[in-house]
Amino acid sequence: MRSPVHRRRALLLGSALLAGGVSTAGAAGLSPTLLERAKKGDQTQVGVIVRFAFGNDSRGRAQLKNLRGQLVSRLNQFGANAGFINQAIKSGKATQLWLDQSIYLPLTPVQARALAALPFVTDVFENFKVQIPKPQRAVALSASAAAAGEPWHLAKIGAPQAWAAGFKGQGIKIGHLDSGIDASHTQLNGKVVAFAEFNEAGDRVNSQPHDTTNHGTHTAGLLVGNTVGVAPSAKIISALVLPNNEGTFAQVIAGMQYVLDPDNNADTDDGADVVNMSLGIPGTFDEFIVPVQNMLKAGVVPVFAIGNFGPAGGTTGSPGNLPDAIGVGAVDQNGQVASFSSRGPVTWNSGIKGTFTKPDIAAPGVDITSSFPGNQYGALSGSSQASPITAGAVALLLSAKPGTSVDAIKNALYSSASNAGSKNNNVGYGLISVPGALGKLGVNVSAPAPAPQPAPAPAPAPAPQPAPAPAPQPAPAPAPQPAPTPAPTPAPTPAPSKQPTGPAGYDLCAVEGQKCNFSGQRQAAYGTDGKYVTGTATNGFECSNGAWGRDPAPGLTKGCFIKPVAAQPAPAPAPKPAPTPAPAPAKQPTGPAGYDLCAVEGQACKFSGQRQAAFGTDGKYVTGTGTDGFNCTVSEWGRDPAPGLTKGCFIKPVSGQPAPAPAPQPAPAPSGNAGGKPTVLLVDDDMGQGADVTNALRDAIKANAASGGAFVFNTQTQGQVPLSELVRADIVIWATGEAYQNTITAADQNTLRQYLARGGRLIVTGQDIGFDIGGSDFYRSTLKTQLIADSSGIAKFVTRGMxxxxxxxxxxxxxxxxxxxPDVIADLSGSYVAASWGTANATAQSVKAQSIRQDSNRARENAKAQAPRVSAQEARDNAGAIVVNDAGSYRTITMGFGLEGLAPAQQSTLLRVAFDWLMK
Structure with missing residues (x-):
C-alpha cells in the first residue's frame, strides 16, 4: 500500500501563481513528489497530468460530448500568459484526456507547481506506471488447434445455459485494455471491430493489431473466443496500452476513452458497453476516481481485476478496489479463493473516504486455458483471467436485456452469486452465476444455475487451495485439454470406480481431483492404462487436466504417479524413533505414507538437521521442509489443511540424505552435478514491481541448468527463503528486478551468509541492489563489492577475464x-571487475548521467533525485558492471544491472560463462 503521505494534498499557502512563475508557496492538488522537487527549483522536464474542475451533470453518451467541450473551455482559460502550455498544445506534445478531465504535458516541477495554483486546476501529478498483475502460473501449450471439450471455467459459471437460451453476447461491444491482441487467431478472427495503440504520453501510435506478450490475446479469448470465451457473439474494441505488460496512467486513460468512443465522434454510438481492465497497481490511487466515475456516468460497466497480491488481507489494487468498480477476485475449480487473489478490506482516505469490502465478485482464475498469439493456446492463472470471464458474463446479461443500467447489472451479479447475498473480503459476494443473474433480470433459462459454493466444498480434493507454482514447468505435449467439468450435482462421488494404473517404477500419489503432495523434486506422470503425460515436478502439484494442460486418457479416471529423480536415491524409509507424545487426542492424527508422527497439534516437533515435513491428518496436508524443529500449529504453517480435526506433524528424511543421525553434519558444498550442468534456484525478489524476473529469465536459466534442475522461489508469494531451499541448488540467482528498497533484507543477508559458508555459489542481479545496500557489510565484505555510482548512464558493458x-x-x-x-560497482580486497561500462577497463570519470531512460516510476524517480551519485566517486575508480569474488570456500558474482534487461540470447550467453566460472 502506498504511504499515507502520498495521498495527502499539499496545502495552498499563498495566492495563485502566474503561469511559469516561481515561488516558495505550495499549491492545492500538487503531488508531494512534484512539490518537493519544485521547492528545490528543479527544471528537469517530466511527464505530468493536469486535471481540471468540471461541472458534470450529463448522463449516458451525452457525457462524452460534455467532457470534450468542458476540456476545451478549460484550456482556453489559460490565455496568453500560459506560454509554455499553449506551446505544448500547438506542438502536439500535449494529449487531451477528456475522460479524466485532464491533459498530459511535459513540464518541469516548477511549472507544474505554478499550474496547480490556478483556481480551476484540481490535481497535478506524475504520469505514473500501471501494470498487469503478474500471472501466478503459466503453462504454454504447443497446440495449434482449439482445446477439445468444454473448458471448466465456462461450465463453472453456467455460460452454456445462457447460450442454449440464445444469449451469446450478440450486439454487445467489450472494451479491452491490455498488452495487445492477435486478431488473426482462430478464436478471435472477425471479432475485433476497432484497435488502437497508445504511447506513454497517451498519443496514438500507427500500428496494426498485435500482442506484445501473450496476456492480451489470452484475456481477449476469454471474452469472445469461439470455444474458450464467455460471450462468443460479442465484439471487441481493443486498446494496446500496456506494451510488455506495463504502461502509464496517460496510456490507460487514452485507452479508456478510445474504447468508449473509437471514432472520436461523440455524436455516434460506437463505443463499448462493458470494459475489462486486467491491470492495476497495488494500493489506493485517487487518480483513477475521476475517469471511472465518468465511465459510470456514461452508462458503461467497469470490470477490473482486483490483483494478485494475496493471500494477506488489505492487498487489493487500483482501479479494481474503487468502491463503484466491479473488482473481481479469482477462485479455483473447487470454488475456493486462489491463494494469490488479493483480499480486502480497502481503506480510502482522500478523494473517497471509508473502508470497503473487496473484491465484489469472484470468477474462475486458476489454470484457465485460452488463446495465445500465433494460433497457440496456453493456461494462465490470475485475477487477470477472472476479470474477462466476468466481463463476458456481463455481455451475456446485456445481450439478454439490452440497455440494462450499470446498477441493475451489479445487483443481478451480486445477489445471484454463491454467497447468497453476503459479502466477504476473500471472494466478495462469491462465484458468479450467469443463469442466476439472468433470473434476477427476469430472464429464465431452461437449465438450472450451477450449484453455489458457499464454503469450502466437500470434495475428494484434500488441498482445495493450491499455492502458486512459480517453478518452471515442463511444457506438456501437444493438444491442450482443459479439465472437463462434470454437470453440477449436489455432491461429487468420493472415489473412482476403477483405480488408475501407472507406469512401471512409479508410485500412485493422488487420484484425479486430489493434490499430489511431496517435498523436493520427483519425476511425475499423469494418466492411466498406458496413456500418460510426464514431466518433473517440485513440491507437489494438482492432479488435474488443468494442471497438466491436457487429458491423456479421456473418459477414464486418471492418477498422478511419482518416482525419485534419476541419479537421486529414493527417500530413506527408516523411521525416526517416535518422540514421547503428549496425552493422546480423541483420535490420533494420521500422516502421509513414509512419514513418522513427530508431534500432535499444539506441541513442538523437535529434531536436528533437515527433514521433509507434513502438517494435517486423514489425507489433508500442507508440506514443506523443516530445519532444527518447528511448532506444530496452524499459525506456524500458515493455513489449516483439515479444519475441525486434530492434526499432527509428520517428518521423514530429506530425499538423498541418510536416515536421521543424532547430530547431522552441514550439507557438503555443491558438487557441480558431477561435471555436468548445475542445478539452479532463482530467488524472484522483485516483489511484484515492474517486469516479472521469473518470466524474463526462465528460458535462459533452463537452457544452462541441469535437465529438470531449474527452480524458482518467489518471495512475494512464499515469504522469506529458508536456508533449506538455498542449499539444494548448486547455484543461487538472487534477482531483485525493479525493486529499489528492501532488495536484500538483513534477514536474507544472514541466510545467504550461511549458504555461502556451506560452499555456495551465488549471483546477485538487480539495478538497485547497490543503491539500496551498498553500504552494508554483506555487500562490501561478503560480496567484496563497492558501489561507485547509482547509475552508469549508458547501456553497454564489456566483459573480460573469466x-x-x-x-x-x-x-x-x-x-x-x-x-x-544500473549500478556502477568496483572490486574490493581481492575481488575482480569482470565487466565494465562502455569500454574495457573504463573508470568512473566516464559516468555522466543520472539514468539511462526517463523513469515513469514517480516514487523511485523521486528517491533517486534525493540520493545523488555516491560522493566518493573518483576518476581512478573502476566503472564496473560485474564484480566476481573467489573467496576460496565460496564464489559470488555481483551484477550492477538486472539480467532481465538483456535480450534472451545475451542472457543465456552471460549465464553460461558465469555458471562455468562458478562451478570450477
Whole structure:
C-alpha cells in the first residue's frame, strides 16, 4: 500500500501563481513528489497530468460530448500568459484526456507547481506506471488447434445455459485494455471491430493489431473466443496500452476513452458497453476516481481485476478496489479463493473516504486455458483471467436485456452469486452465476444455475487451495485439454470406480481431483492404462487436466504417479524413533505414507538437521521442509489443511540424505552435478514491481541448468527463503528486478551468509541492489563489492577475464527494457571487475548521467533525485558492471544491472560463462 503521505494534498499557502512563475508557496492538488522537487527549483522536464474542475451533470453518451467541450473551455482559460502550455498544445506534445478531465504535458516541477495554483486546476501529478498483475502460473501449450471439450471455467459459471437460451453476447461491444491482441487467431478472427495503440504520453501510435506478450490475446479469448470465451457473439474494441505488460496512467486513460468512443465522434454510438481492465497497481490511487466515475456516468460497466497480491488481507489494487468498480477476485475449480487473489478490506482516505469490502465478485482464475498469439493456446492463472470471464458474463446479461443500467447489472451479479447475498473480503459476494443473474433480470433459462459454493466444498480434493507454482514447468505435449467439468450435482462421488494404473517404477500419489503432495523434486506422470503425460515436478502439484494442460486418457479416471529423480536415491524409509507424545487426542492424527508422527497439534516437533515435513491428518496436508524443529500449529504453517480435526506433524528424511543421525553434519558444498550442468534456484525478489524476473529469465536459466534442475522461489508469494531451499541448488540467482528498497533484507543477508559458508555459489542481479545496500557489510565484505555510482548512464558493458571478451547491451529488443539506474560497482580486497561500462577497463570519470531512460516510476524517480551519485566517486575508480569474488570456500558474482534487461540470447550467453566460472 502506498504511504499515507502520498495521498495527502499539499496545502495552498499563498495566492495563485502566474503561469511559469516561481515561488516558495505550495499549491492545492500538487503531488508531494512534484512539490518537493519544485521547492528545490528543479527544471528537469517530466511527464505530468493536469486535471481540471468540471461541472458534470450529463448522463449516458451525452457525457462524452460534455467532457470534450468542458476540456476545451478549460484550456482556453489559460490565455496568453500560459506560454509554455499553449506551446505544448500547438506542438502536439500535449494529449487531451477528456475522460479524466485532464491533459498530459511535459513540464518541469516548477511549472507544474505554478499550474496547480490556478483556481480551476484540481490535481497535478506524475504520469505514473500501471501494470498487469503478474500471472501466478503459466503453462504454454504447443497446440495449434482449439482445446477439445468444454473448458471448466465456462461450465463453472453456467455460460452454456445462457447460450442454449440464445444469449451469446450478440450486439454487445467489450472494451479491452491490455498488452495487445492477435486478431488473426482462430478464436478471435472477425471479432475485433476497432484497435488502437497508445504511447506513454497517451498519443496514438500507427500500428496494426498485435500482442506484445501473450496476456492480451489470452484475456481477449476469454471474452469472445469461439470455444474458450464467455460471450462468443460479442465484439471487441481493443486498446494496446500496456506494451510488455506495463504502461502509464496517460496510456490507460487514452485507452479508456478510445474504447468508449473509437471514432472520436461523440455524436455516434460506437463505443463499448462493458470494459475489462486486467491491470492495476497495488494500493489506493485517487487518480483513477475521476475517469471511472465518468465511465459510470456514461452508462458503461467497469470490470477490473482486483490483483494478485494475496493471500494477506488489505492487498487489493487500483482501479479494481474503487468502491463503484466491479473488482473481481479469482477462485479455483473447487470454488475456493486462489491463494494469490488479493483480499480486502480497502481503506480510502482522500478523494473517497471509508473502508470497503473487496473484491465484489469472484470468477474462475486458476489454470484457465485460452488463446495465445500465433494460433497457440496456453493456461494462465490470475485475477487477470477472472476479470474477462466476468466481463463476458456481463455481455451475456446485456445481450439478454439490452440497455440494462450499470446498477441493475451489479445487483443481478451480486445477489445471484454463491454467497447468497453476503459479502466477504476473500471472494466478495462469491462465484458468479450467469443463469442466476439472468433470473434476477427476469430472464429464465431452461437449465438450472450451477450449484453455489458457499464454503469450502466437500470434495475428494484434500488441498482445495493450491499455492502458486512459480517453478518452471515442463511444457506438456501437444493438444491442450482443459479439465472437463462434470454437470453440477449436489455432491461429487468420493472415489473412482476403477483405480488408475501407472507406469512401471512409479508410485500412485493422488487420484484425479486430489493434490499430489511431496517435498523436493520427483519425476511425475499423469494418466492411466498406458496413456500418460510426464514431466518433473517440485513440491507437489494438482492432479488435474488443468494442471497438466491436457487429458491423456479421456473418459477414464486418471492418477498422478511419482518416482525419485534419476541419479537421486529414493527417500530413506527408516523411521525416526517416535518422540514421547503428549496425552493422546480423541483420535490420533494420521500422516502421509513414509512419514513418522513427530508431534500432535499444539506441541513442538523437535529434531536436528533437515527433514521433509507434513502438517494435517486423514489425507489433508500442507508440506514443506523443516530445519532444527518447528511448532506444530496452524499459525506456524500458515493455513489449516483439515479444519475441525486434530492434526499432527509428520517428518521423514530429506530425499538423498541418510536416515536421521543424532547430530547431522552441514550439507557438503555443491558438487557441480558431477561435471555436468548445475542445478539452479532463482530467488524472484522483485516483489511484484515492474517486469516479472521469473518470466524474463526462465528460458535462459533452463537452457544452462541441469535437465529438470531449474527452480524458482518467489518471495512475494512464499515469504522469506529458508536456508533449506538455498542449499539444494548448486547455484543461487538472487534477482531483485525493479525493486529499489528492501532488495536484500538483513534477514536474507544472514541466510545467504550461511549458504555461502556451506560452499555456495551465488549471483546477485538487480539495478538497485547497490543503491539500496551498498553500504552494508554483506555487500562490501561478503560480496567484496563497492558501489561507485547509482547509475552508469549508458547501456553497454564489456566483459573480460573469466567471463570472456564480449559486448552486451541493456534494454535491447526482446528484453524487459526496464534498466533505468544500473549500478556502477568496483572490486574490493581481492575481488575482480569482470565487466565494465562502455569500454574495457573504463573508470568512473566516464559516468555522466543520472539514468539511462526517463523513469515513469514517480516514487523511485523521486528517491533517486534525493540520493545523488555516491560522493566518493573518483576518476581512478573502476566503472564496473560485474564484480566476481573467489573467496576460496565460496564464489559470488555481483551484477550492477538486472539480467532481465538483456535480450534472451545475451542472457543465456552471460549465464553460461558465469555458471562455468562458478562451478570450477
Amino acid at each position: 567471463l570472456g571478451s564480449a559486448s552486451y547491451t541493456l534494454n535491447a529488443g526482446g528484453s524487459a527494457m526496464n534498466q533505468y539506474y
